[in-house]
Amino acid sequence: MRNLVSPPRSLRTRLVLIATVLATCAVLLCQTAGLSVLRSWLTDQIDDRLTGFRPPTRVYEDITDGRLCIPESDDALPSDYRVYFYDSDGRLMDDSLGRTDSRGPHLPARADELSLRNGDPATTEARDGSGSWRVVADAGPDRMRAVVALPLDTVDGATTKLLWFSASLGVVVAAGVAMLGNAAVRLGLRPLSRVEGTAQRITGGDLKLRVPDTDPATEVGRLGQAMNTMLDRLRTALQHTAASERQMRRFMADAGHELRTPLTAIQGFAELLHEDPCMPAERRTEAHALIAANANRMSRLVDDLFLLAKLGHAPAPHPEPVDLLSLAADSITSTAVRHPERAITLEPLHAGSSDQELDVVEAVGDADQLAQVVTNLLANACAHTPASARIHVRVGTIRTSPVAGGVDRPGRTSATPALPPGTAAAVIEVADTGPGLAPDDARHVFDRFYRAAPADADEPGSGLGLAIACAIAEAHQGRMELDTRSTAGCTFRLLLPAH
Template identity: 65%
Template sequence: MRLRPRSLRSRIVLIAGLLATSAVLLCQLAGLTVLRGWLTDQVDDRLSHFKPPDRLYEDFAGNRTPRPQPSDAALPSDYRVYFYDEDGRLLRTSLGSGNNPGPRLPQRTADLRLPTGRPTTLAAEDGPSGSGWRAIALTGPGDMRAVVALPLDTVDGATTKLLWLSLGLGAAVAVGVVTLGNAAVRLGLRPLTRVEHTAQRITDGAVELNVPVTDPDTEVGRLGTALNTMLDRLRAALHRTETSEARLRHFMADAGHELRTPLTAIQGFAELLLDEPDMPGRRRREAHALIAHNAGRMSRLVDDLFLLAKLGDTPMSHREPVDLLSLAAETIATAAIRHPHRAITLEPLATHSAGPERDLDVIETPGDPHQLAQVLGNLLSNACIHTPADSSIHVRIGAARTPTGKGLGNGRSLPPGTPVSVIEVADNGPGIKPDEALKVFDRFYRATPLEPSADNLVAGREPGSGLGLAIAAAIATAHGGRLELDNHPDDGCTFRLLLPESTTAPKDDTDEAHHDRDHP
């Protein structure tokens, strides 16, 4: 059988009741002990001041019978006096009145265990049911002895009444503590009860609820605050998980869609070659060329996906000082070959300060030169594809301190004042639609330009896979930096790569003022 209380409330009430009842009973027991001792001392004081006259010893020694006493000289009714003769025998006759049985005394002095002159408690003649006696032994003339006794019925009566009073008071205290304490504990534990009910509702599925916190300075308040913090983190983790799963499903769907197009083309042309073995040589070569083109497109797409996965899961292992100026010059030369009619310039990072135009500086930063070249190449290719042929593109190199701009960003947050190396790719094309600018760094997202690109139409190029900016942002994040976008519809846009740990500090603190253009 289970005897322990099931609830915390019952345990608190039980413990409080036991403690209060025990405290009352201990106090009453101490008072009872003090009272009994004080009453016994009063009896002892009366015994010590009483002494039988010597003539009483003479009367008992002569004829064994005391001489008659006048009625007004009789002993008080509560005293009892017993005598032992010279031979040590108890005389049956005693002095004193009263119907209560006297103390139990031995028949001979040798068996008397009373120290002379010191009061001692003796049992009554009628056994344990009667009240005890307080007795003192006295020495008389010759070898006679006397025993003077007083009953303890007054002491026993007072202590008995006090004992019953203590028991009754203890029972009343126990009942009061249980009754009132239960109500007080229920009121005090009401915040904990609300926490319990809310936690049960959260367990049942209402994860959007928070635990009510009335007073954060109490134990229950601190518990509620801790639970709310834990719930917020749990909800944030669940939201991140759901968002990650949704992005993964979207990514898989986009990847499948992008891969399905070249695979369908390869399958169609392969079936065409199999179904028409007598196909003319010119058409066969065209089919082979289209198969190779779509296979290459699919291969590049797979390589981009692999690179994105590698950048997201594996930290950058290769790091060396990279000359961003030389890197930009080489990338611009490569882009000029692919887009011979495009005007691409290399400039220093501009400032608002007055004076002659500053020269290009050698800017070095630690990183992977191949990956950084890929970032710059993707940005230049993106600018050439999505802007008209007569739009100019400006590549700017320099050093600054964060914050360098107010545009959209993707990557690590850099503390204000951090020295960074900056690469900007700016154009004066139509820009990007404001609602689409928020998604330019998403995988497989292709922003619709405000104006179609004549460069693509003339070159007959197909649109990209939508992974270029995602790869560039992932490489920037792997280098501890970030990729930002300043978009200005009808006035072009600027992509800005920020790389920390620059070895060349900015010559002027106003270098970063160029980047303070407001984003729409």
């Protein structure tokens, strides 16, 4: 069943309410303790008076003989004491000492019904039902007993006044705490209100805002720091998402454009063959050859796209020690078969050192994928440089630095993160003496489907070779980078963690 009264939802209201209740309870607790102490102290005073008063023996004898003269006027004995007697048979006697009004303690008619121990004070009700009395019993001669009583009017009056004072003080304290607490809480929560306002504005779409309160010594400051960190990560994630969406749209458009050309050619030649069955054999053979060439081009493009998708979601499939020197030599041999006119040399990475011999350089990875990287780099160098340009393949090891490689610097481009400076890396460089790349081309050279104008090529490539090389390097926890120099062509560098 739902509550009829819902709790306050505002933090400020809850804090003020809690402070008011706690302060009121503290005041009432203190007043209750003081009231108990005061009543106990006043009662002890009356008990001291009762236990210090004992009727003389002569009084018992005079009451028994009837010689005790009791004044008729209440002023004759100006005292609050009341003294009542039980005779030797245990009956309450009519004669008593003290005022003769109707006030007095309620006592039983028989002594054996009197639940009082001699000398121990006790509290009993009044005969008229208003107030209470403190009484003490005393033993007299000849089995007589006396009961001395004092009223508790002063104790009840003092405690009643203090009780009303405590209640009034509690109300005043509650009202004061509610008013002052509201102002204090409002002032104390002002930084939190600023955080709330900033969060509302950010929710409205202003993602450039930051929380102003970031003092780590306060809870609100630590909350502000956490929110700023969260906002920075959110902005970064949104930027990455937007960039990924733009890249995906561009990729889909480029892929559609690249596939449209061979598909259109295949469709056109197929329709030509279908509509002209009497086509001469020479033209028919030419059409079939063009259909096969475009189908082969489209197949290579699809294979490259599939490889890129596979590399983006899986590590190197068969990691094993790979001899990069032998791998580079095999790639040069296969490239020389396709381009016999090109001058391609295999050199040590540090050609200026005294040791000119080629040493074995090993890295851990997939030999087939790494060979594809070197082959793609050599194919690019052959396609984008004139036949007179020389191509140098260098193999060696380095410590990453702005000079040696692996670390970003002006004139160096990469689509993969930089390696930590000082990391030992195995390197394969493919450098050429061609015309180089313009700065704008160098910035986009690793983008998918991006093609710089080749110097001498019968047909343009798909623009995926360097993107595939970059993806393979990243899958091997390495880096693919480009160094451009205005007079020395281009240097593509594959860096892998040294084995």
